Amino acid sequence: MDKIGIILLNYNAYEDTKECIESLKAMTYPNYEIFVVDNDSQDDSADRLKQIKDIHFIESGRNGGFGYGNNIGIKAAIKLGCQKILLLNNDTTVEPDFLAILNQDLEDSRIGMIAPKILNYYDHNKIWALGGEINWPLFVAYNSLCDQEDHHQVIKKKVDFISGCCMLIRSEIFEEIGYLPEDYFMYFEDLDFCLQVSNKYELWVDSQAVIYHKVSAASGENSxxxxxxxxxxxxxxxxxxxxxxxxxxxxxxxxxxxxxxxxxxxxxxxxxxxxxxxxxxxxxxxx
Structure with a gap:
């Protein structure tokens, strides 16, 4: 059974991160390690997170953005022998079986990266993302079925884009392709990374794996x-x-x-x- 490194990036969000960790500890998949990277929080998040048991707590030293902080966690997880990496927003909670489902899917050697169905934390009947599509005329990616009602269809398919909110990735991809681009600071690094991965592997989504996302909790909608x-x-x-x-x-x-x-x-x-x-x-x- 592969060891999975779960990377959570925290910035001034102790309560969200704590809730996410608690939901992860209720998972049915047993072989995982949680790495919490604090991206130079300006509140008491770091001191409080250090008190949580059974996690690897890392201070990034500066707020270098989404890619920078996650890369620190990825490197630590790989060094500890993790064969797969789960990038997960700290403002999420998860269903207990979601990681077991995604891990089984990733046994298909064609797939380099896979994502669950992401529902709105505040309204579990609303889909936030089920994979995504790239709109080249606008140079942007859109989450599929965003804000649509969840009809619980079983959807397992190849997609163009996976949100950095949650992606399970083979560890060898980081050796073959490199780490997340760090020059965006935030937004679009997931799209850039998806394009690089798609040159060698397929990207998939499986609706049977489910998590919940506190939409725009980190940056504020349209702020x-x-x-x-x-x-x-x-x-x-x-x-x-x-x-x-x-x-x-x-x-x-x-x-x-x-x-x-x-x-x-x-x-x-x-x-x-x-x-x-x-x-x-x-x-x-x-x-």
Whole structure:
């Protein structure tokens, strides 16, 4: 039975992380290690998390973003002999059998990475993600069936994109392909990583494995903070992968136009903070 390293990234969210750990400890899959990486929390999260038993607690030393913090945990897990890595948002809870289901699926050598069905923590009848699709004209990925009712269909299929909220990955992939890109800080590093993995392996989703996600608990839905970093990372992704795509110039111009329309709409509502956040994100995307 493979040992699975579970990586949780914490930043100022002790209660969420604690609840996630408690749900993981109720899993039916027995052979796992939990690695909690604290990304330089500015509250008392680190001191409190150190008191939790049966976890590996690591302080990152600085808030280097999603990729940076997770990579620290991944490397620690691989060093401890974990054959598979589960990246899991700390603002989630899990069904007891979800990891056993995903681990069994990953016995298929074609599959490099797999994800569960992710339901909304606040409304278990709503799907947040069941894999995803890439929209190249907009240089973005969308979660499949997002905000749709859960009809409990059994869906097990190949997908284009898996959210970094939850992905089970073969450890050898990190040796073959590398670790998560760290230059995004947050958002789009999962999409970038999925593209790299899909060059050699298939990405799948299995609806029989279920977790629950506290949607936008980390950054706030449509907050200026989220808007800045989503746009910053989206344009960075576009500049990295766009030139190799057909109609790049056309799509690039259309994307800029859409962003300026959105900035104008916020300005018309006197919402200067959100308008400035989008502009700031685009301007800083090359850094």
């Amino acid at each position: 200026p903070f989220q808007l800045e970093w989503v746009n910053r990372s989206q344009f960075k992704f576009m500049k990295r992968y766009g030139p190799q795509r057909p109609k790049y110039t056309q799509y690039r111009c259309q994307l800029y136009f859409r962003k300026w329309i959105r900035i104008a709409s916020y300005l018309m509502k006197f919402d200067y903070s959100r308008a400035h956040a989008i502009y700031k994100g685009i301007k800083k995307s090359s850094k």
